[in-house]
Amino acid sequence: MKEFELKYGCNPNQKPAKIYMNDGSDLPITILSGRPGYINFLDAFNSWQLVKELKAALGLPAVTSFKHVSPTSAAVGIPLSDDLKKACFVDDIEGLDDSPLACAYARARGTDRMCSFGDWVAMSDVCDVTTAKMLKREVSDGVIAPGYEPEALEILKTKRKGNYNIVQIDPDYIPETQERKQVFGITFEQGRNNFEINRELLSDIVTKNKDLPDSAARDLIIALITLKYTQSNSVCYAVDGQAIGVGAGQQSRIHCTRLAGSKADTWFLRQHEKVLNLPFREDLGRPERDNVIDGYINQNEEDVCADGNWQKYFTAQPAPLTDADKKAFLSTRRNVALGSDAFFPFSDNIERAYRSGVKYIAEPGGSIRDDAVIECCDKYGMTMCFTHMRLFHH
Numbered sequence: 001m002k003e004f005e006l007k008y009g010c011n012p013n014q015k016p017a018k019i020y021m022n023d024g025s026d027l028p029i030t031i032l033s034g035r036p037g038y039i040n041f042l043d044a045f046n047s048w049q050l051v052k053e054l055k056a057a058l059g060l061p062a063v064t065s066f067k068h069v070s071p072t073s074a075a076v077g078i079p080l081s082d083d084l085k086k087a088c089f090v091d092d093i094e095g096l097d098d099s100p101l102a103c104a105y106a107r108a109r110g111t112d113r114m115c116s117f118g119d120w121v122a123m124s125d126v127c128d129v130t131t132a133k134m135l136k137r138e139v140s141d142g143v144i145a146p147g148y149e150p151e152a153l154e155i156l157k158t159k160r161k162g163n164y165n166i167v168q169i170d171p172d173y174i175p176e177t178q179e180r181k182q183v184f185g186i187t188f189e190q191g192r193n194n195f196e197i198n199r200e201l202l203s204d205i206v207t208k209n210k211d212l213p214d215s216a217a218r219d220l221i222i223a224l225i226t227l228k229y230t231q232s233n234s235v236c237y238a239v240d241g242q243a244i245g246v247g248a249g250q251q252s253r254i255h256c257t258r259l260a261g262s263k264a265d266t267w268f269l270r271q272h273e274k275v276l277n278l279p280f281r282e283d284l285g286r287p288e289r290d291n292v293i294d295g296y297i298n299q300n301e302e303d304v305c306a307d308g309n310w311q312k313y314f315t316a317q318p319a320p321l322t323d324a325d326k327k328a329f330l331s332t333r334r335n336v337a338l339g340s341d342a343f344f345p346f347s348d349n350i351e352r353a354y355r356s357g358v359k360y361i362a363e364p365g366g367s368i369r370d371d372a373v374i375e376c377c378d379k380y381g382m383t384m385c386f387t388h389m390r391l392f393h394h
Contacts, residue, residue: 123143237338
């Protein structure tokens, strides 16, 4: 296939639209089902790069959930605890522990379930039946993978009445070293960001605490590779083999840190005993439960525990999740990793990160206030690495 005609571009008024190879060669993809659109392909190709790099860096199957050209999460195939399975709505999946790819999907899709609603999924490995069964029941726009088991493909082809977007990509495809795009009729050209993120990148530890266990290095690598394909400015919190909070596209670094931190807090609190035992009505669908859980944790648009409200969602009135409950639960989380795509200009980012359990940090360094940032890390006994590599993505 030399080119693929799209229904329209970013918006319905942007026609005509298509994807093609500039040198006239075949596209490195096969569309197995559906008709992906312009934004679908932006998500597909960015998300595929992310999981391919994670697999290469860590040697584990990787999955990411993308929305509007940024990841909601990314994860590698590490088994889930019983509480995490319940928090991710996958405690009913048989054979989950036997499929590392399915574990990676459960983590990636379960991290920020509200933002993952209608997502694009990328898998580093051939999609198996267990992963396909989980993906089938979620609201999703499409999936890209290097292949699909025959039964898994048939399962996914039944999604969206047969119109679910399923893309297979050649895992051996290597793009040109130069990339181009147009803005306002003007062509931009640059070398592809082929910088390799690995353990060696974390060797310059600038804090008094030099301790960096393998699990923390793994999580920092996950955070940094996630940031490499996240719209900048961006900050990413990660723990236990997955990104748990991504703050993307903010103009201020502290706003990235706050946004990602609040998402990380919500992810942790989904595993609170009160949340895990919410008495949902059986007729309440999975997306509705996600919205209610977010409201229960963060007290957003309505008090879901209030008289007149709780009856819409629960079989019994739940006790609220108090500020004291949250503070006590979050205080037990102290091994979180944090990556930043550019240097921290002020120590307020460290203060906010500490509130969400951050113990390990990787950032480029190079600020005139590096000393103040390091001093703040030392105050909390954190380990911070200077990577000396900015990871802006636009």
